Amino acid sequence: MDIETVAAAAASAAGPCAAVSPPERATALVAVAAALESAASRLIPIAIAETGLSKDRLEVEMRRTCGQLRLFAEVVVDGAHLDARLDAADGAYVIGARPDVRRVLVPVGPVLNFAASNFPFAFSVAGGDSASALAAGCPVIVKAHPGHPELSRATAELVARALVAADMPDGTFQLAEGEEAGVGLLTDDRIRAATFTGSLRAGRMLAEIAAARPRPIPFFGELGSVNPVYITPSAARAETDLAAGFIDSVSGSAGQLCTKPGFLFMPRGAELDEIGEHARRVTEHRMLNGHVGAGYMARRSTVLATPGVTVLAQGSSRQDADGEWYATPTIVAVDAETLRKHRRELLDECFGPLAVVVRYDALTELAGLQRELFPGNLAGTVHATRGESGEIQPLIAALADTCGRVLFGGWPTGVSVTSAMQHGGPFPAATIDATSVGTAAITRFLRGVAYQNAPQELLPPPLRDDNPWGVPQRRGPVGTSSRWGTLTGSI
Amino acid sequence: MDIETVAAAAASAAGPCAAVSPPERATALVAVAAALESAASRLIPIAIAETGLSKDRLEVEMRRTCGQLRLFAEVVVDGAHLDARLDAADGAYVIGARPDVRRVLVPVGPVLNFAASNFPFAFSVAGGDSASALAAGCPVIVKAHPGHPELSRATAELVARALVAADMPDGTFQLAEGEEAGVGLLTDDRIRAATFTGSLRAGRMLAEIAAARPRPIPFFGELGSVNPVYITPSAARAETDLAAGFIDSVSGSAGQLCTKPGFLFMPRGAELDEIGEHARRVTEHRMLNGHVGAGYMARRSTVLATPGVTVLAQGSSRQDADGEWYATPTIVAVDAETLRKHRRELLDECFGPLAVVVRYDALTELAGLQRELFPGNLAGTVHATRGESGEIQPLIAALADTCGRVLFGGWPTGVSVTSAMQHGGPFPAATIDATSVGTAAITRFLRGVAYQNAPQELLPPPLRDDNPWGVPQRRGPVGTSSRWGTLTGSI
Numbered sequence: 001m002d003i004e005t006v007a008a009a010a011a012s013a014a015g016p017c018a019a020v021s022p023p024e025r026a027t028a029l030v031a032v033a034a035a036l037e038s039a040a041s042r043l044i045p046i047a048i049a050e051t052g053l054s055k056d057r058l059e060v061e062m063r064r065t066c067g068q069l070r071l072f073a074e075v076v077v078d079g080a081h082l083d084a085r086l087d088a089a090d091g092a093y094v095i096g097a098r099p100d101v102r103r104v105l106v107p108v109g110p111v112l113n114f115a116a117s118n119f120p121f122a123f124s125v126a127g128g129d130s131a132s133a134l135a136a137g138c139p140v141i142v143k144a145h146p147g148h149p150e151l152s153r154a155t156a157e158l159v160a161r162a163l164v165a166a167d168m169p170d171g172t173f174q175l176a177e178g179e180e181a182g183v184g185l186l187t188d189d190r191i192r193a194a195t196f197t198g199s200l201r202a203g204r205m206l207a208e209i210a211a212a213r214p215r216p217i218p219f220f221g222e223l224g225s226v227n228p229v230y231i232t233p234s235a236a237r238a239e240t241d242l243a244a245g246f247i248d249s250v251s252g253s254a255g256q257l258c259t260k261p262g263f264l265f266m267p268r269g270a271e272l273d274e275i276g277e278h279a280r281r282v283t284e285h286r287m288l289n290g291h292v293g294a295g296y297m298a299r300r301s302t303v304l305a306t307p308g309v310t311v312l313a314q315g316s317s318r319q320d321a322d323g324e325w326y327a328t329p330t331i332v333a334v335d336a337e338t339l340r341k342h343r344r345e346l347l348d349e350c351f352g353p354l355a356v357v358v359r360y361d362a363l364t365e366l367a368g369l370q371r372e373l374f375p376g377n378l379a380g381t382v383h384a385t386r387g388e389s390g391e392i393q394p395l396i397a398a399l400a401d402t403c404g405r406v407l408f409g410g411w412p413t414g415v416s417v418t419s420a421m422q423h424g425g426p427f428p429a430a431t432i433d434a435t436s437v438g439t440a441a442i443t444r445f446l447r448g449v450a451y452q453n454a455p456q457e458l459l460p461p462p463l464r465d466d467n468p469w470g471v472p473q474r475r476g477p478v479g480t481s482s483r484w485g486t487l488t489g490s491i
Numbered sequence: 492m493d494i495e496t497v498a499a500a501a502a503s504a505a506g507p508c509a510a511v512s513p514p515e516r517a518t519a520l521v522a523v524a525a526a527l528e529s530a531a532s533r534l535i536p537i538a539i540a541e542t543g544l545s546k547d548r549l550e551v552e553m554r555r556t557c558g559q560l561r562l563f564a565e566v567v568v569d570g571a572h573l574d575a576r577l578d579a580a581d582g583a584y585v586i587g588a589r590p591d592v593r594r595v596l597v598p599v600g601p602v603l604n605f606a607a608s609n610f611p612f613a614f615s616v617a618g619g620d621s622a623s624a625l626a627a628g629c630p631v632i633v634k635a636h637p638g639h640p641e642l643s644r645a646t647a648e649l650v651a652r653a654l655v656a657a658d659m660p661d662g663t664f665q666l667a668e669g670e671e672a673g674v675g676l677l678t679d680d681r682i683r684a685a686t687f688t689g690s691l692r693a694g695r696m697l698a699e700i701a702a703a704r705p706r707p708i709p710f711f712g713e714l715g716s717v718n719p720v721y722i723t724p725s726a727a728r729a730e731t732d733l734a735a736g737f738i739d740s741v742s743g744s745a746g747q748l749c750t751k752p753g754f755l756f757m758p759r760g761a762e763l764d765e766i767g768e769h770a771r772r773v774t775e776h777r778m779l780n781g782h783v784g785a786g787y788m789a790r791r792s793t794v795l796a797t798p799g800v801t802v803l804a805q806g807s808s809r810q811d812a813d814g815e816w817y818a819t820p821t822i823v824a825v826d827a828e829t830l831r832k833h834r835r836e837l838l839d840e841c842f843g844p845l846a847v848v849v850r851y852d853a854l855t856e857l858a859g860l861q862r863e864l865f866p867g868n869l870a871g872t873v874h875a876t877r878g879e880s881g882e883i884q885p886l887i888a889a890l891a892d893t894c895g896r897v898l899f900g901g902w903p904t905g906v907s908v909t910s911a912m913q914h915g916g917p918f919p920a921a922t923i924d925a926t927s928v929g930t931a932a933i934t935r936f937l938r939g940v941a942y943q944n945a946p947q948e949l950l951p952p953p954l955r956d957d958n959p960w961g962v963p964q965r966r967g968p969v970g971t972s973s974r975w976g977t978l979t980g981s982i
Contacts, residue, residue, distance in 0.1 A: 015888065421594065453901060
């Protein structure tokens with residue numbers, strides 16, 4: 001892998017990629033989805049072998065991956081994401097004549113996506129970051145995750161072939177492998193944006209590299225989240241399936257999900273035995289790789305050794321003779337005071353099937369706890385009963401201030417790919433508070449360009465009067481009245 | 492000025508500010524505009540004394556400042572900037588049931604604006620950054636520019652009083668003075684975004700401070716631009732007012748504008764004498780302050796001492812007995828090869844009334860020159876004649892790739908405040924490629940929050956079914972067909 005060749009190919013593809021018409025680009029995205037689907041029975045066994053994730057889970061993930069490629073195809077054709085704004089020239093403004101100004105969002109150029117280990121399809125080579133960057137009109141380089149190299153190569157070959165067959169420009173899609181290549185590309189001036197899903201340590205390091213470039217670029221990192229869940233006293237009494245739902249969410253995919261609920265706030269006195277019982281019924285699950293397995297063992301040991309921690313389910317973490325790691329859920333309980341006192345030991349994300357139940361005294365303390373202990377998360381959840389809206393309002397406000405998504409009931413895992421999804425949040429949930437799931441993810445790879453007094457034939461299609469792409473055009477400024485004015489004077 | 496008190500007040504105001512209804516917030520913005528207007532005759536003389544800018548220019552700037560406050564009032568009431576998306580629950584998706592998900596953009600929290608020296612109204616205390624942040628629903632702290640301290644204090648007092656009278660929360664608007672306070676606030680965890688307009692050196696330093704915080708924040712800096720203008724051979728022959736227009740744009744406000752055309756590309760053989768003549772007719776103009784004056788003198792000396800530079804107008808740069816700096820326009824000419832060879836001496840922005848005329852041989856070389864020499868600019872301009880659209884297309888593409896705004900005819904100074912304006916561009920024009928002028932500037936201070944299965948009474952108003960604020964709501968995902976699916980499974 002020669003960084004220079006890869007970066008040069010991506011840079012050469014930038015102009016041609018941006019020029020591909022929406023229907024052609026949409027067709028290419030659908031072609032990638034179709035290619036993935038037809039290769040699913042070949043790819044999924046590789047994914048199982050390399051990640052230890054289950055066939056069921058990977059089949060669902062594959063469908064999500066293909067579904068979001070098709071969703072972005074529809075976004076591309078719809079064109080609302082281009083935010084086309086047309087302000088006609090107007091000589092009648094009170095302050096002075098105004099030129100014709102039209103603004104559209106255009107692709108930023110080559111995008112570098114660092115793949116995640118825990119979603120070998122949906123957050124990897126052909127995942128949401130690639131789909132949204134391709135949809136935006138950007139060439140994509142994926143830095144493969146070392147946890148599933150064979151799958152990454154097989155997927156990349158398939159994606160690249162489908163794009164070529166769909167007449168996308170050479171260099172539209174490339175794979176890079178190895179840390180050196182990743183950092184080398186991240187510092188290459190031709191790369192214009194980067195995405196990352198992974199650990200706080202690695203993400204922070206890469207974000208700082210991106211910020212220190214001679215020409216810095218946006219680095220969209222998703223670095224960690226513990227996704228607290230709050231159960232009101234009424235809900236604790238009324239809901240019969242809390243323990244089962246919680247343990248399912250904590251232990252699915254061995255807890256190796258960015259939206260795993262790491263903390264469950266339960267009123268003091270609520271029965272916790274059932275949680276332990278459900279946890280003990282969960283069978284052993286392989287961990288993604290040695291790095292994750294060893295990291296989980298260390299975090300779990302720290303939590304278990306913290307004074308004031310009560311064990312609800314001891315769980316296990318072990319390495320077999322082949323070097324693979326396995327785990328069953330570990331669930332502990334603490335009171336809020338212990339959590340405050342031992343925040344260093346307890347608050348960091350534990351990537352794996354471990355969760356902390358926190359006993360609280362009064363509903364009124366929860367908003368403050370959320371703000372104090374969980375300033376940046378992907379998701380926050382409240383289980384309440386009808387009639388409690390007034391009492392939980394401060395907690396909801398605290399969650400909205402500190403999380404990308406606020407759930408009422410249910411569990412934070414199982415992120416829907418829809419136009420309204422937000423998968424981001426204040427740092428460290430995200431380095432830049434954008435979303436990496438749902439159609440708004442495309443905005444990460446767009447920048448505004450205004451055209452002033454341009455002749456029709458030199459305007460990009462979304463800004464032309466005849467609107468050949470049929471995109472939504474917002475005509476006229478928000479304020480055309482004489483209540484405000486615009487200037488074309490000497491400043 | 493106690494940083495702790497200021498940051499605490501801003502943080503306390505964040506929730507109440509976000510909760511102010513659109514009509515109330517719009518009324519407050521209009522009240523600030525009215526207060527500025529009624530104080531104009533008192534403020535403008537202070538501005539003249541502190542900045543050396545002319546009365547005419549400052550009157551126009553005052554009208555723009557008030558106009559953009561009113562424009563943002565209309566944006567707030569319109570509500571399109573909230574990008575409200577409502578995806579109804581749907582059990583009929585091919586892959587599985589989907590929850591109700593609704594997403595809206597919410598204010599990021601306290602914003603710190605570093606004021607500029609060159610627009611004491613429009614990019615200072617009550618300028619576009621403050622207007623757009625207040626419109627977004629964020630408390631604002633302005634770090635005063637030391638170039639106009641008395642004006643900053645007078646304006647801030649007036650703005651704060653108008654906001655209080657309009658019932659905005661305590662702490663909505665504050666002024667901070669001094670570099671130590673600015674850096675102290677920039678590193679304070681309660682500040683959630685910052686803006687800056689100024690030099691590459693200072694902006695880069697502050698951007699790195701923002702990126703190195705324990706919790707990094709977006710730093711929207713506008714750090715410099717040279718705004719090249721390209722004249723085709725036909726336009727050079729056809730346009731009779733090129734020299735006058737160019738010199739007006741270069742010398743207005745003593746060239747101390749971010750959109751001043753620093754480079755003018757003219758075909759070899761075109762007459763340049765008239766440019767020199769116009770330049771020599773411009774009367775001396777005071778520079779903003781000693782820092783700018785001394786910096787201009789140094790840059791001018793470097794340019795004049797560069798081998799291969801021909802002087803079209805020598806101009807002047809001098810300091811009087813009171814320490815004030817004055818200048819008349821300096822215009823030089825080079826050929827493209829000299830520009831390439833001496834890029835270190837010639838390419839940096841020269842903040843003041845200096846411009847470089849570049850002689851080129853063929854229209855076909857211009858796109859390459861733009862990409863090679865000017866990778867990040869606020870504006871790029873082309874003067875061409877009808878019928879040249881085909882020939883200039885590569886240059887237009889190069890300008891769109893490297894500038895925030897592409898002009899056809901005219902001059903880059905005189906930025907209209909409209910919904911379609913883009914005042915940003917690739918680095919170093921902007922640290923993050925957003926716009927600081929026009930209504931899209933509001934998006935810098937917003938972040939997405941999704942609500943999943945929320946009861947109506949706990950949804951923010953823009954997401955409610957009864958839509959009490961009457962904002963545009965985008966209902967249903969882009970893809971509701973069975974061509975794609977969404978997941979609420981185990982991942």
